[in-house]
Amino acid sequence: MPELAISAEGLRKSYGDVHALRGIDLAVPPGTILGLLGPNGAGKTTAVRILVTLLRPDGGRATVAGHDVLHEPDAVRAAIGLTGQYAAVDENLTGRENLEMVGRLLHMGRPAARARAVGLLATFDLTEAGGRPARTYSGGMRRRLDLAASLVGHPEVLFLDEPTTGLDPASRLGLWDVIEGLVADGTTILLTTQYLEEADRLANRIAVIDDGLVIAEGTASQLKDRLGEDVVDVRIADPSRTSEALELLRPLAATEPRADLADGRISLPVHHGAGTLAEVVRAVDGAGLEVAELSLHRPSLDDVFLSLTGRRAEAEPAARAEDAGSAPGTRRRFGRPGRRNAA
């Protein structure tokens, strides 16, 4: 199919002098998942809000399911589902009533809305809980109900804004299964996440977004080729010898290693973690360097960001506050002053 399920060209959005989006391009073919990966405040939510017709962009254009988000908002709304960062369910209604309400607001007719609700409750393991008010649900159940609500209208394109943030590992795995099932059925998904692991597991392609711009785009393996499969972290006991250790270890790295000269920390992106670990130990040992800490881990969003931007992904704690611009000197910017930040 030549037609893209989601296409965006040069999307821009500012709040005063805070530039939430500074010209974003996206192209998502039907039946695939695009992972929009970035830290809090990178502009992920702003991009989603524009694509689901909640927010008007200052510039650029976008189509979803073939419809222009600015000029045919109702047609876009009929084709999409949205699951936001918080479970948008009515606590006073039962699970079934929540889904029925959405069906009725989609003008399905009462019997069809009810049948759809019952079917979705079964899909999401909520049949038993379906008669209870949603306020009695656990966090994981609410998220499942919220996701079910976004599927009532059989959406062609589904937007999931950090769907697993705050979920326990078991619930997260369950949700991943559901998402994979949806794509297998032909749904197109745009998923935002702060977790590289999540994007890696689910997405066909990943767009890394930072400070309102897409700074890298490709498949997970393309990104990993740039980053290495694993990261070896070494801390040299004597920080004054960090440069010496860095020279020793550089040949073992898949890409340029990073070092913190002040506390002797070196991060080494590598391709074959376990094997390289032994070589690292031999190399530093042979030079008579004492190792204070040594660890091997999968690259995190932090590593991606360090590698792509030379900066850490996480915002300073002070800058996490919703009010944009109130924390001078922080590097991360925040897209949405007020109710929600533009993560």
Next chain:
Amino acid sequence: MTAATAGVAPRRATPVRRSPLWIVTDSLTIAWRWMLAVVRNPQLLVVDTITPIMFVLLFAVVFGGAIQTPGIDYVTFLMPGIFVQTVVFGGTGTAVGLAEDLQKGIIDRFRSLPMAPSAVLIGKTTADLLRNAYTVLVMTLVGFLIGFRFTGTVPEFVLALVLITFFGYSISWLSANIGLRAKSAQAAQGAIFIPVFPLTFLSSAFVPVATMPEWLQPIAEANPVTVVVNAARGLIVGLPQTDTILLAFAWIAGLVAVFAPLAIWSYRRKG
């Protein structure tokens, strides 16, 4: 939980034609949702029942002896005032409910559905109208128990109650504007009382305007709460003043005509 087996597969959406009927059906769906919230929270219903009873008893018994109302006993003077105050306070619930919905992302969901945009607000204000009607009914019954009597005709009395209830409805629309701009439910609760307190107490609801400082009297006389209370009082004692009644309905219509489109406009423009 495999979606593949359960018919969640996407379907090409049929072209969307917005029907004017959606305003009605969608508003009913939203109103139904809010009515269920009251039914599901028996505590809420108890609060809705006890608060008006408390107001009636406190004002009638505590202030009853202290405030002189020439030519009319204080309970009869007071009841329309308490009715109006209670429906105005009831109208503040619109702000709090909408602010909560915004906070939870429920408004985002509604706004991403192909539904009538005005329905979320029409549905909520309608539910609050029904809730206020219930409150007025409870207050009337309690009033009767402590000696409140109407001396006009039954239709006059009913018209007074309708007038009062719909005044609460117009306040709901003012309230909706505040709810849609508030950053949280608590902020909405605080903000809505800034206009509501002077509106209710700078009026003839609890004391005759003539007892107020002279410079304040014109303000109190112009206050829509005074107009509505005076109109209701006239109807209740069987001395209806047509001018005041018409002015009261004009206030209600005017408030709705200004604040309803404004609220719908800010709902649609919400980011």
